[in-house]
Amino acid sequence: GDDAGAGDGDPGPLRIGYQRFGGLSLVKARGAAPDAQWSLFESGPALTEALKAGSIDLGEVGEAPPVFAAAGRIPFSVVGTSAPVPQGEAVLVKADSPYRTFADLKGRTVALNKGSNVHWLLVRLLEANGMTLADLEVRYLKPAEGRPAFDNGQVDAWIIWDPYFALTERPDVRILADATGLASNRQYLLASPEVLASRSAELGTFLRTFREVTDWGIANPDERAKVLAPELKIPEETAHRALARSAQPLAPVTPAIGDELQAIADGFVALELVPGPVDIRSRIDERYGEVLR
Amino acid sequence: MSGTVLAEAPERAARPAPVRPGRRYRPGGRWRRAASPVLLVAVWEAAARSGVLSPEKLPAPSAVLATGWRLARDGTLATHLLDSLTRAGLGLLIGGGLALLLGAVAGLLRLGDDLVDPPVQMARMLPHLGLVPLLIIWVGIGESLKISLVALGAFFPIYFNTYAGIRDIDERLVEAARTCGLGLLARLRHVVLPGALPALFLGLRLAIGAAWLSLVVGEQVNAQTGIGFLMMEAREFSQTDVVVLGLVVYALLGLLSDLALRVAERRTLTWRRGLRAS
Amino acid sequence: MSGTVLAEAPERAARPAPVRPGRRYRPGGRWRRAASPVLLVAVWEAAARSGVLSPEKLPAPSAVLATGWRLARDGTLATHLLDSLTRAGLGLLIGGGLALLLGAVAGLLRLGDDLVDPPVQMARMLPHLGLVPLLIIWVGIGESLKISLVALGAFFPIYFNTYAGIRDIDERLVEAARTCGLGLLARLRHVVLPGALPALFLGLRLAIGAAWLSLVVGEQVNAQTGIGFLMMEAREFSQTDVVVLGLVVYALLGLLSDLALRVAERRTLTWRRGLRAS
Amino acid sequence: MATRTARELTPAPPVLTARAVRRAFGPTTVLAGVDLDIAGGEVVALLGGSGSGKSTLLRILAGLDREATGETTVHGTAAVVFQEHRLLPWKRVAHNVALGLSGPDVAGRVDRALAEVGLADRQRAWPAELSGGQAQRVAVARALVRAPDLLLLDEPFGALDALTRLRMQGLLRRLRAEHGFAALLVTHDVEEALLLADRALVLDGGVIAEELPVPLGPTRTPDDPAFGALRRRLLDRLGVPTP
């Protein structure tokens, strides 16, 4: 196994799990944390699975994965978050489709990734429109599968996040709704209990770097797009557009954040989308508040 | 000269032990095959009970059994199993049928070999699971996607075994059949098919495995039912016991299909026992 | 009485056509195998050019080729390919070696059959790709995960073909070797191995395919390199040309490995040509 | 090198004609131009050393060798008994005999054919359960049951004991008298050739090196002085010293 490190002697590098778009990509792309060992994950659930297996020490995910992970009794703590990014996820339909509001999708097929931030957005959208899950034909598709299905008209709408969102945003695609006013769509930093116990300071240093890089990116959006486009292998212009709305500054976790997460968890439990009850409030770890403030 | 021909025979035992012992009746023979699976499960349970194996890494067999019982009682297991079996069966039928046809054409006809075999050899290495994005475009995200994946998975083992089975038939027997006035179809039925049957059975064995494999991936794309979906869902909530239950179900299906194939083989390949004994 | 024995012979052609034409030299024989792949590509290109096939559904071969050339020139393709090949090679070595060993034990020894075969039959149906969540827990998410998946994928075809190949050996030849004073090891070397070789080759063919298949899934879990990763990444960004390029690379690898196996077969199985001709 | 048969002028139309049959395996030429005619109802014995090309010639005449050159024509139906029995291992004895047989009462004909070769009780045996001689007799039954115009027999009685061999020879003679089929009989046994054949050929050096009419009556015994003379002549031609 390559997950040596949680042992005695040389603890090895910090093992960071990141997704294609989260703020951590920029840290990796700029080479700001040369000692870290990076693992790329397709989605939040895949990342929390590695967290459970003890294969990574820290990872960044969207809104829903912490809830699903907590429901799965995966040991982790939430050590950081970001400012809300409600424009970073949206419901997309074809431009020539008749749907004007989300309620028009009643009885239609909607694709989304299960257990991701968009899953929570769906819950909120249903709630806001007085609908239930039974009113839609939900198709759970990963981003890589959702795109061809959406492009080929096999689903009527696709709920997706950046950068897939920005990549799909073309003249023949229309945004039906985004998360504004419905969900915060924050990023969450999850850390394994072992690393918090034994390498807390090291993690703090890393988080400081993370914060600095994020702030630099917000201050230099053009350069940020230049650095990230080749790393993500997407056009610079698309990267620019997506980053402009989705890259928000980091923020410390607070009891208020815990309440927000708990509300999400309770919402999922109420819909029986996760087996309850889920106590996620207690997963909040505020020790890095100063670093991220 | 002959003096040297017969000289210096090397020292050796007059009766070396046979490569394979005879197939005569052995007491408890039927149950001996159960020994190692039972032992395996026992060791696993003991390891889990003693705490050597943490339940997150691998839950105890008894825990898996309890989960299985729970899901079986409320009917969940049956629904999922039925859906998976239907998909696997349909896919096997389509993929296997096509493989049998093309394999026979390539194995029997020179022209068929030249035309059919090269594309198949190219396609052979296409990991059909890598085709998922293209398949979504071509056949959609519904049942046909799952069935296509199963059919693709089942195709290759059957094709290759059909081809090899036909190629390996003793040509002298085909000649004998020709001199008995058997036409092409009759030769197929009386010589080629029975001669290739052992290879076909092997292909079927491998194809059944490949079918499940494809299904487990296929059922992760927009499925609401099926054992693959059940496992996938459990994986999301880290319900290792359900994941392992899914695996146990697969294992049992493996044993069952093996049993069925063994019976079928015993029936159709009786003549081989004669070969053995002789 | 004999009067009836010889009565009423059915009317039939004196010389029915042979099941398989002779293997004599055919002009252009070597290139005939290229016909259908070339035709396939030509039709595909024509369909793309004429607009029958939209580039999103399937980009034209020329477009794929251009992408390939671009990625080849900047070295991307070579890096990814090398990594994938390393993983596939290691996994094949480990899984294939183990399969050969266990297959031989089960095929040769009665006891080995009773102990080894039932667990393998159970495991056979375990879709190893369904094991990913457990494998992540056991071996982590690094290279060992990918190599384990390949090894698991390669194991079964080789195991089953080894087993069947050994079982199908003409026992009369084994007897003859025994009376020539060959011990167990010598019989293995001189009778069992050459007799099972055609089946082993078939197993290897299927195992190579299974290895790639496993890799394509394995390289979706925390990989930064490999053809599977390349395709995965392209999938996420809907770069169909790169996806198809990946498939083309796989197809070419399929053809190459087939060619290599054909050469190896021709070398080691010369004696079969004699059998054919006789 | 007298390769034409002396019977060419007799009225019986030839059931087999072969002209300039040549066959080489790589550099070695096995058949260097064989001409052969067999008239309807004629039994021809083919003798020759081990490896002289008898089986090769038979396969060519049966139309099984596509790499041989020359012309062969069979008028009517032919049945073959190969040097090895070539029974299908996956068919029971009776089904092996019935292979490709059609017409009325197949089962009855098969029964009777097996009874003729003394294997009435082994109908349901698998070929792998037969002794060498039994398998050979089943192969003979498989050929006889089809009532062909021409029988091509490659050492059909090689694995049989003296008594069974006599019986089989008797059977062949009787069936031939009844049905008048022609036969090409490859044999190593000079006496068998003289007992059964109208003509004996010796294959040597890739050609028919010797042709010997056997003008003996239908009831022949080895005690016949003419038989003895022919026997000596044939053995002589085959290089076997005779006392």
Add this chain to the structure above:
Amino acid sequence: MATRTARELTPAPPVLTARAVRRAFGPTTVLAGVDLDIAGGEVVALLGGSGSGKSTLLRILAGLDREATGETTVHGTAAVVFQEHRLLPWKRVAHNVALGLSGPDVAGRVDRALAEVGLADRQRAWPAELSGGQAQRVAVARALVRAPDLLLLDEPFGALDALTRLRMQGLLRRLRAEHGFAALLVTHDVEEALLLADRALVLDGGVIAEELPVPLGPTRTPDDPAFGALRRRLLDRLGVPTP
């Protein structure tokens, strides 16, 4: 039912002893209690009808049948020539002969053995390229080259023409005189049995039904009146009508 050999009291120690050998295939008993001793250097011919159990007995004596009952002991080494040639199809002729051979100059010994059976030029041929008689001779060479104490031969010359057969019989006689091996020779040819054997046995009804010492000198010919008498007696026992 005289199953014991008359030579039991002679000084030559037995190279093979078999007692109460029984073998049944399902309901049919093929061997119903065979007793057999072969003294060192003795050649015993085994005759019997087709399907009488000769090959079955040979396999048992070679230690290849685990389902037979009774006792068999071979003192020294044994080599077998089976009724079918059983050459490994994936080994060239020379390698088939050399199979399992060790000691000095294997290549030379193989060369000479193949030369003895007249196949010096087919060393590099594949078994599938041999004629029936050639394959059989390779199998004989494979047995002879091992210089065993006991040769078990199942119709070793069945597929050979008269001349080659005579040569092989001569070879066997010469080698035996030189090396004094014992042999059990299954044959259908009564003359061959009388030419080669010290004793002839007839297997019938699952037991050794007849035992016939062959008190002829080392230089035997069929013209010998004693030979003729023995021949008639044997044929008679086999049920073949003699004139």
